Amino acid sequence: DAKTTQPPSMDCAEGRAANLPCNHSTISGNEYVYWYRQIHSQGPQYIIHGLKNNETNEMASLIITEDRKSSTLILPHATLRDTAVYYCIADFGNEKLTFGTGTRLTIIP
């Protein structure tokens, strides 16, 4: 798996869009970008994944740069329940997921 780099922590005001960056400059052409989050004391929750194109689902949007060396997870209207550790992972899609230290996102009322 390619190495990913994320800021250790971020704050975001409630109701605002939360934009979480991830660098994966060594990603290979067939590695996906996955995003998970872990709310305290729970198992990680799958958010979204993508290969080249931007993706959107009911939880979030994933924006991948054209060179695929970085991506941004967007939570469009953050709520207090979005406070969690967010993990960005580069993976081939049929192998194990390797978790880094992630970004601790705190939503501020």
Added chain:
Amino acid sequence: SAVISQKPSRDICQRGTSLTIQCQVDSQVTMMFWYRQQPGQSLTLIATANQGSEATYESGFVIDKFPISRPNLTFSTLTVSNMSPEDSSIYLCSPRGPDNEQFFGPGTRLTVL
């Protein structure tokens, strides 16, 4: 998304004993992963368990310590053997779905005294 249950949800055990953790998925999955999350740490992969084959262990984890069973496509067990306080962690099973979505169980919180 898959519905995943783990039993027990938590346990407190004495050193030297063993605990078997069960993972049940509501749909058939080919790949099943087992992770450990030590206090304050990120997740670490223990092993990959595919039905019909021996589990593949990551560096630092051995079958004698963490035997795994995968009798069918909806069920798996992880045993933590001869436990010591260093084994106190959250243990999570993680099935991978057909669209490469990987889900996680709620975890088993283990405390070894």
